Amino acid sequence: MTRYGYFGPSGTFTEMALLDWPPARDAERVPFASVDATLAAVRGGDVDAAMVPIENSVEGGVSATLDALATGSPLIVIAERLVKIRFVLAAREGMTLEKVATIGTHSHAWAQVRGWVGANLPEVTYVPTLSTASAATDLAPGGEGRHDAAICAPVAAAQAGLQVLADDIGDIKRAVTRFVLVARPNRIPAPTGGDKTTVVLYQRKDMAGGLLRLLEQFATRGINMTRLESRPTKHSMGDYCFSVDIEGHVLDERVGEALTGLKRVCAEVVFLGSYARADNGRAQVAPFNGDDDFRAAARWLDAIRDLVQ
Numbered sequence: 001m002t003r004y005g006y007f008g009p010s011g012t013f014t015e016m017a018l019l020d021w022p023p024a025r026d027a028e029r030v031p032f033a034s035v036d037a038t039l040a041a042v043r044g045g046d047v048d049a050a051m052v053p054i055e056n057s058v059e060g061g062v063s064a065t066l067d068a069l070a071t072g073s074p075l076i077v078i079a080e081r082l083v084k085i086r087f088v089l090a091a092r093e094g095m096t097l098e099k100v101a102t103i104g105t106h107s108h109a110w111a112q113v114r115g116w117v118g119a120n121l122p123e124v125t126y127v128p129t130l131s132t133a134s135a136a137t138d139l140a141p142g143g144e145g146r147h148d149a150a151i152c153a154p155v156a157a158a159q160a161g162l163q164v165l166a167d168d169i170g171d172i173k174r175a176v177t178r179f180v181l182v183a184r185p186n187r188i189p190a191p192t193g194g195d196k197t198t199v200v201l202y203q204r205k206d207m208a209g210g211l212l213r214l215l216e217q218f219a220t221r222g223i224n225m226t227r228l229e230s231r232p233t234k235h236s237m238g239d240y241c242f243s244v245d246i247e248g249h250v251l252d253e254r255v256g257e258a259l260t261g262l263k264r265v266c267a268e269v270v271f272l273g274s275y276a277r278a279d280n281g282r283a284q285v286a287p288f289n290g291d292d293d294f295r296a297a298a299r300w301l302d303a304i305r306d307l308v309q
């Protein structure tokens, strides 16, 4: 039976993303305390696949995930999930809003409630925790109670037996986080027509227009990009790699051509998977860039080359 890992403990938004992946509902689900530990468990074979957060509509990329995927033994994304994020402020029985002096939560959650906290609890001190759910379990019976209140998902507050002091406190009400299911690279999901492909690109050397040289590989093949992030390579100051999501599947002709183009012009291309997009959208394909266009052009060239003695 497939074992699924996730960034836990139970009650994290990541667990919600995993439960939204039907094959995981009746399978064994194993929580890990950090993104690094979750991905290490996939790499080491302790679990077959695992869910981790990658991108938030308010706070942007999750660096821990982007960096851990870009380096180390190869992993690929096999699915993605979008989860609507709703935060509550929860505390033990007896605590009131006026008495809250310290709040524990995950750094990404804190970044999304700063406005509410500034307006309602301006004197409060932030206590970083490994996840939103661990901030809640810290307040459960037997927990160490290192902060007065936790910011977490409603389900995490309920599981820890906490009372909700304030509901729906996110600064942006329609916040969504994108999660990815990653596995060792033994098979890539078949194309669905609504797919995304993720790659990390390392330039050959930093030069004027270097990024443009990478991006034109997509532009000239009519490929739409859905995410572009630069991350430090950590080798030296100012040395960056680019984490990119594009529309399309590695089997699509235009994507294959772009990837071979990138392979030629980049120092390194890390392929991080082709997978069905969670929003059921179809890929935008610019005119003259469909599979048939590429194949017809290739047949034309082959016919000419066949004449060569």
Ligand SMILES: O=C(O)C(=O)Cc1ccccc1
Residues within 6 Å of the ligand: 007, 011, 012, 013, 014, 015, 053, 056, 085, 106, 108, 109, 130, 131, 132, 133, 177
């Ligand atoms: O801590 C959690 O619950 C997570 O899954 C990470 C996270 C934190 C804040 C918003 C979305 C995901």
